[in-house]
Amino acid sequence: MSRFWKIALIVVAVIVVGAVGFRLLRKPATEDGAQGQQSGQKQGQDGKGQDTPVPVTVEPVVKQDVPVYLTALGTVQALNTVTINPQVSGQMLSINFKEGQEVKKGDLLAQIDPRTFQAAYDQASAKQEQDEAQLSTAQSTLKRNDALVAKGYVAQLDMDTFRNNVANLTATVAADRAAVRSAKVNLDYTRIISPIDGVAGIRNVDPGNVVTTTTSVVTLTQIHPIYVTFSLPEQNLDMVRKAAGVGDALEVLALDRADAHTIAGDGQLNVIDNQIDTTTGTFKLRSIFQNTTGDLWPGQFVNVRLKVRTVNGGLVIPAQSVQRGPDGDYVYLVQQDQTVKMQAVKVAGEVGDSHVMIGAGLALADKVVTEGQFRLKPGSKVKALKPGEVPTAPTAAEVDKAKKRAQQGGGGRRG
Structure with a gap:
């Protein structure tokens, strides 16, 4: 083979190797370009999506008088707690209340056997009547003899005796009356009476039990x-x-x-x-x-x-509009161009169960987002719904995206 043909074969081989190499290098670049174009289209679509207003519920900041608690x-x-103890000893005849029942002052709660105390009362009354009869006789004697003193029929010493007898019997009758009252009190104590309006607890005795003054009835x-x-x-x-x-x-x-x-x-x-x-x-x-x-x-x-x-005149917003972020409380504030921004606020107190009073960060008539915050970020365009209206339910993808954004930003709903 001549030198010319050798050179020609070398040139052809170099051309073939170059063509193969060029094709191999060009294919990945073309695929990358296509992927880049698709990514650009997607980004363009996302950018277009950001211009679509997000439906959210919006309420204005209102002014009202707010009580501070x-x-x-x-x-x-x-108010009162009374432990009922008998004031006399004896056998419990009856319990006249039900456990847990409301009783009134003066109601009969229980009855103790009154026979012994009735006998003591009757005895004291009889003794009083006996002594009163003797006093009456002594007073009559004193009166008759007093008229005879001037005539000399009664000695002055005897008159002193008559007067002392009347005084002695008068004191005896007074003691008898006191004894009657004491016996009557003890007799009355056999009826255990409620001293207050109240609720009866669980009783500690049963009918038939012998109770003393240290026994707790109820x-x-x-x-x-x-x-x-x-x-x-x-x-x-x-x-x-x-x-x-x-x-x-x-x-x-x-x-x-x-x-x-x-x-x-x-x-x-x-x-x-x-x-x-x-x-x-x-x-x-x-x-x-x-x-x-x-x-x-x-x-x-x-x-x-x-x-x-x-x-007076506190600024009030719904509690659900307040979010909690890493830098404190904030709300999504709707601006004039219908975009939102994160506005830091200071909560001054609760107003009922559903609203809070704002101490700083908002002004009267400012509009805050109350529903749909998870779809928002600063600068998002919104479509304001009337108070009471609820935005459309989010898709699963939107929920996942909101969760990821909350995890990355450290924010979340106010607890």
Whole structure:
């Protein structure tokens, strides 16, 4: 083979190798370009999606008078608690109440065998009548002889004896009357009477038992009205004392342990204790409730709200509009161009079960998002729905996206 053909074969081989290499290198670049184009289209679609308004429920900031409450855990206590003990000893004939029954002052609770005490009363009465008869005779004798002294028929010494006899019998009759009253009291004590209006507890004796003055028959608790005691931190003392010194008694509410509903709302502050507990740094207060329906029960734990003042013209928004982020509380504030921004707020207190009062961060008539916040981020366009309307249900993808965004940003709904 000549030198010319050798050179030609080498050139052809180089061209073939170059063509193959070029094709291999060009294919990935083409695929990357296609993927880049698809990604760009997707981004374009996402950008277009961001321009689509997000339907959310919006409510304006309103102004209203807001009561300010101090809250505490309270204990219900009976107005009066009386343990019924017999005042005389004897056999219990009957129990005249049912356990758990409401009794009135003066109601018969139990009856002790009265026969012994009736006999003692009758004996004392007879003794009184006997001594009264003797006194009457002595008085008549004194009167007759007094008329004969002037005529000299009766000696003065005898008259002194007559007078002393009358005085002695008068004292005896007085003692008899006292003995009758004592016997009557003991006889009356055989009827055990309720000293208060209250609820009867579980009885401790049965008919037929012999009871003494140390025997506990039953305990009565007065629940109409009823007390609720609670404690507050000592830094609230001046506020409470100043509020209590102005106008009517302070209003007190009693709520269940979950703060879900009001048990009694007619309470009034009754007493502020005269000292601070140095071990806990708190002071004790007592409120009184009429408790006409019996919803409050002795020993019950309740949440107490003490109204100390009213803020006139407070700014109020729904509680569900407030979110909690890593930097504190915030709301989504709707701006003039119908986009939203995260607005930091300071919550000054609760207003009922569904609203809060804002101390800073918002102005009257500002509009905040109350439903649909999980779809939003700063700058999102929104479609405002009327109060009471609910945005359309989110898709599963939107929910997952909102969860990821909350996890990454550390934010979430206000608890």
